[in-house]
Amino acid sequence: MELKNVDAGTQEPKLDRRSLLKLGVAGTAALVTTSTPAAKASEKGIGTTVYDDFPYEVSPDYKRFSEYNSVFSSDYRKGIPFDKPFYDDSRPGFSSSDYALSMASTAVWLSPSIPMNVVHQPHDSLPEPYKFPDNATAHAQIKRAARLFGADVVGITRRDERWDYSHVYADNWNLDVDVVPWEEALPGFEPKTVIVLGWEMGYEALATAPSQISDATANNAYSGLTYVLTQMTAYLNHLGYQAAPALNGLGLNVPYAVAAGLGEANRMGLLQNYKYGPRLRIAKLYTDLEFDEYLDKPVSYGIQDFCENCMHCADKCPSNALTHDIKTRIYTAEDVKDRPFTNPGVKKWHFDAQKCHDYWIDSGTGCGTCIAACPYNKPDFWHHRLIDRLNTVLPGPLHKFMAQMDLWHGYGNMFDEKAPAVFWDPKGRSYDGLKG
Ligand code: SF4
Ligand code: SF4
Structure with a gap:
């Protein structure tokens, strides 16, 4: 496994500026602490640890999760919808225009041009399935295609049945039908690989959360991912391989994203990517294209260590849904x-x-x-990245100070209705509202 020219954050070729921050000081890696007894660390750089296997401990009696038990499914059975957006022209972020923006952002997501959560069969474009010259080339080509189609991050990992739902709704968005076992919903399909894709949500739009504007950037990310999944499915089919695209369907996104080296699981239970923090929506594509060795590996930047000393998300959560437990732990069936x-x-x-x-x-x-409250939720300004990098090697108590500094600098100020509801293109292309 050759990782030397690969950026550990995006699992893509290193960027020069990022490389500067990676250079460094032998021995500092020894300061990094992890709580990952299940995994063997295979490689270390400054503030970065790469694992050979899934980095979090999994209980021997772990069972696959059924989609039937998701809160969206159980609430649907109680007559509670997925969401209940509304508009109120007297409230910033909830104007009729903001509402229309949010609704419009779902257009591609909710009306995909190909069905999600089903297997799409190879086309006959080529006489036989294309064989890449080697796994490294396959890895690079797949990632380039995903980036060309608009993904902000992409990682490649093995299919791991633990993270697939035991039972699924095979018909996307139709919760009126019964769930069926995963293997029955996708008969004969034996995926070898899962390609994990991430789409950035806009920083300024998300900073207005909770609002119709922050919803719009989340919805837009799902629409963007639907587009990427559609094109990637076609790419694999034209190469001669099967592909099953899924947003949140078929399996759990966060463990697959962690396994694919895209970041760590944070206090919110979301993916914390090095570049985008938690400000990503994730999707995945199962395929029978096999990578013998050139798969991405899980990476730690000490984010869980930082979360132990930062409670911003839990403090700001309006429903007290997030835990203030300092350490991660394994819940039992009794819990x-x-x-x-x-x-x-x-x-x-x-x-x-x-x-x-x-x-x-x-x-x-x-x-x-x-x-929006998370200190890692920052645009990719160099000084923010430098601070993030320092966080990976500083001892725990200093993380409390770093988290407090975030508040002193005016971040994490949620529920401020006076905050300007301006927003930028999520891909970072600034524009002038009058000149286009
Ligand atoms: S966990 Fe809390 S802050 Fe996060 S989306 Fe849910 S209610 Fe909002
Ligand atoms: S807000 Fe703090 S505790 Fe929550 S995920 Fe971000 S870094 Fe971790």
């Missing part, structure tokens, strides 16, 4: 007997999805306050 939406057996921070979804319905938004 979650009243919370079927929580799957026990993995060492992590667990959140209360029911409280979270209740707030979505009460507020008329998809919330996102926790993501």
Whole structure:
């Protein structure tokens, strides 16, 4: 496995500016602490640890999660919708125009041009499935294609059945039908590889959370990912391989993203990417294209260590859905007997999805306050990245100070209705509202 010219954050070729921050000081890696007894660290750089295997402890009695138990499914059975957006022209971020923007952002997502969560078969463009010259080339080409189609991050990992739902809704968005076992929903499909894709949500738009504007950037990310999945599915089919595209369907995105080296699981239970923090939406593509060795590896930047000393997301959560536990831990079946939406057996921070979804319905938004409050939720300015890098090697108590500095500098100021509801293109292309 050759990782020397690969950026550990994006798992893509190193960027020069980032490389500067990676150079450094032998021995500082020894300061990095992890709570990952299940994994063997295979490589270390300054503030970075690469693992050979899934980095979080998994209980021997861990069971696959059924999509039937997701809070969206159980609330649907109680007559509670996925969301309940509303508009109010007297409230910043909830104008009729903001509402229309949010609704419009779902257009591609909710009307995909190919069905999600099903297997798409190879085309006959080529006489036989294309064989890449070697795995490294395949790895690079797949990532280039995903980036060309608009993904902000992409990682490649093995299919791991633990992270696939035991039972799925095979018909996307139709929760009126019964769930069926994963293998029955995708008969004969034996994926070898999962390509994990991330799409950035706009920083300024998300900073207005909870609002219709922050919803718009989240919805837009799902629409963007639907587009990338559609094109990537076609690419793999033209190469002669099967592909099953999924947003949140078919399996759990966060463990797959962690396994694919895209970041760590944070206090919110979301992916914390080095470049974008939690400000990513994630999707995945299962395929029978096999990579024998050139797969991405899980990477730690000490983010879980930082989360132990930072409670911003939990402090700002309006529904108290996020835990203030300092350490991650494995929940048992007894711990979650009243919370079927929580799957026990993995060492992590667990959140209360029911409280979270209740707030979505009460507020008329998809919330996102926790993501906007996170100190890692910063645009990619060099001084922010330098501070993030320092965080990976500083001892724990200093993380409290670093988190406090974030507040002193005016970040994490949520529920401020006076904050200007301006926003920028999520891909960083600034524009003038009058000149286009
Ligand atoms: S989305 Fe809102 S309600 Fe849900 S966990 Fe985050 S801050 Fe709390
Ligand atoms: S706000 Fe703090 S505790 Fe929450 S995910 Fe971000 S760094 Fe971790």
